[in-house]
Amino acid sequence: MDLAERRGVETEVYQPAEDSRLLAAVAESRIDADDRVLEVGTGSGYVAERVAEETGASVLASDLNPHACRQARARGLGVVRADLTTPFPESVFDAVLFNPPYLPVDELAERDDWMELALSGGETGREVIEAFLDDAGRVLAPDGRIFLLVSSLTGVDEVVERAGEAGFSVAALRDESYPFESLTVLKLIR
Numbered sequence: 766m767d768l769a770e771r772r773g774v775e776t777e778v779y780q781p782a783e784d785s786r787l788l789a790a791v792a793e794s795r796i797d798a799d800d801r802v803l804e805v806g807t808g809s810g811y812v813a814e815r816v817a818e819e820t821g822a823s824v825l826a827s828d829l830n831p832h833a834c835r836q837a838r839a840r841g842l843g844v845v846r847a848d849l850t851t852p853f854p855e856s857v858f859d860a861v862l863f864n865p866p867y868l869p870v871d872e873l874a875e876r877d878d879w880m881e882l883a884l885s886g887g888e889t890g891r892e893v894i895e896a897f898l899d900d901a902g903r904v905l906a907p908d909g910r911i912f913l914l915v916s917s918l919t920g921v922d923e924v925v926e927r928a929g930e931a932g933f934s935v936a937a938l939r940d941e942s943y944p945f946e947s948l949t950v951l952k953l954i955r
């Protein structure tokens with residue numbers, strides 16, 4: 766890795782935070798060793814690595830950000846550069862994990878870089894989540910489930926409603942409150 770690549774990995778990849786840790790904790794308590802798992806938007810690869818190590822499951826990581834793909838690969842993960850679930854075949858994953866970009870744009874300072882891709886959910890905060898919901902069911906195996914991290918800044922009720930419209934049944938598995946937001950992990954099944 767040359768200097769420019771190293772800078773990109775250090776400054777343009779979302780590093781694990783409370784949301785990452787909450788998703789990893791919930792996922793690793795609900796994934797079995799024989800599950801085939803996809804983490805969408807893996808960033809540093811922290812969640813995917815934790816789930817693989819703690820459960821023994823086979824975990825594939827993906828991200829649109831090439832710096833993130835490189836950082837996740839450096840953890841020894843299998844990584845595919847991908848836009849959400851678009852390139853993956855039908856019915857192959859028992860679990861799909863996603864800690865999406867979820868901030869409404871007015872919560873963000875003006876940015877135009879890979880970190881914006883990691884944080885911005887468009888005007889509502891739900892634009893990437895909605896695109897994800899439109900295709901994610903296609904890649905789920907029968908009885909597969911999705912673990913989706915959602916913030917109060919994004920609107921949990923609105924995400925639940927949209928997931929229902931996309932054909933999912935939704936359960937809230939765990940909530941955590943912080944000074945400026947609360948985080949919820951949703952489980953979605955067909």
Ligand SMILES: C[S@@+](CC[C@H](N)C(=O)[O-])C[C@H]1O[C@@H](n2cnc3c(N)ncnc32)[C@H](O)[C@@H]1O
Pocket residue numbers: 779780781782784785786788805806807808809810811812827828829830833847848849864865866867879882883884893
């Ligand atoms: C909030 S970060 C979460 C990173 C990591 N999973 C974690 O929990 O620490 C969101 C990630 O989604 C990725 N992302 C954003 N839009 C995407 C898209 N359309 N397809 C794939 N990944 C995307 C970003 O590059 C970023 O790495």
